[in-house]
Amino acid sequence: NAGVTQTPKFQVLKTGQSMTLQCAQDMNHEYMSWYRQDPGMGLRLIHYSVGAGITDQGEVPNGYNVSRSTTEDFPLRLLSAAPSQTSVYFCASSYRSVAGYNEQFFGPGTRLTVL
Amino acid sequence: SQKIEQNSEALNIQEGKTATLTCNYTNYSPAYLQWYRQDPGRGPVFLLLIRENEKEKRKERLKVTFDTTLKQSLFHITASQPADSATYLCALDNQAGTALIFGKGTTLSVSS
Numbered sequence: 001n002a003g004v005t006q007t008p009k010f011q012v013l014k015t016g017q018s019m020t021l022q023c024a025q026d027m028n029h030e031y032m033s034w035y036r037q038d039p040g041m042g043l044r045l046i047h048y049s050v051g052a053g054i055t056d057q058g059e060v061p062n063g064y065n066v067s068r069s070t071t072e073d074f075p076l077r078l079l080s081a082a083p084s085q086t087s088v089y090f091c092a093s094s095y096r097s098v099a100g101y102n103e104q105f106f107g108p109g110t111r112l113t114v115l
Numbered sequence: 116s117q118k119i120e121q122n123s124e125a126l127n128i129q130e131g132k133t134a135t136l137t138c139n140y141t142n143y144s145p146a147y148l149q150w151y152r153q154d155p156g157r158g159p160v161f162l163l164l165i166r167e168n169e170k171e172k173r174k175e176r177l178k179v180t181f182d183t184t185l186k187q188s189l190f191h192i193t194a195s196q197p198a199d200s201a202t203y204l205c206a207l208d209n210q211a212g213t214a215l216i217f218g219k220g221t222t223l224s225v226s227s
Contacts, residue, residue, distance in 0.1 A: 040219065042218060092158075100146055106158030106159050106160070
């Protein structure tokens with residue numbers, strides 16, 4: 001199993017450009033999420049999905065869109081990049097058991113710089 | 116809203132000692148709490164999960180406690196090694212049970 005994969009690893013954008021960060025998992029997990037990590041701020045949840053066709057906002061959703069058309073993929077779209085979106089982005093997946101959700105499996109991250 | 120605090124940004128200890136990291140939370144009662152390890156330039160890696168009805172959980176040199184009265188979790192690494200140097204994150208489920216809320220992390224440095 002590849003686990004959680006993210007592409008690209010690095011990206012530089014100009015202000016106003018749009019792009020999509022890709023995330024895929026091969027563990028058949030129903031739950032997927034996107035976080036951003038900034039120095040001194042920790043991991044902050046952007047959007048999450050509890051299954052195909054279902055998405056919801058996290059703590060910092062503004063400027064980002066998501067969709068979940070398949071169990072495997074959960075892309076994150078930046079509509080019009082801003083310097084404040086310079087960050088490291090992590091995608092994660094998890095599964096639900098009778099006791100609730102379990103550990104999250106994280107991807108390697110995408111380091112995004114917006115000039 | 117839920118608030119999570121990890122006791123310090125940095126902790127320095129000597130090899131062989133026990134490292135103790137603290138995670139405090141306010142404003143709600145999570146169903147479970149998790150601890151992750153993150154190395155520079157990498158994604159977080161899951162270490163341990165403890166549920167609200169469990170007081171303690173162990174895995175090799177790691178031990179986690181969960182005190183729902185104090186609203187606190189302690190994370191211990193016994194016989195610490197330089198390879199344990201990393202940032203450790205605690206995380207709790209949100210009230211809906213649909214997302215994890217992370218603390219800012221504690222960076223542990225173990226010197227030989």
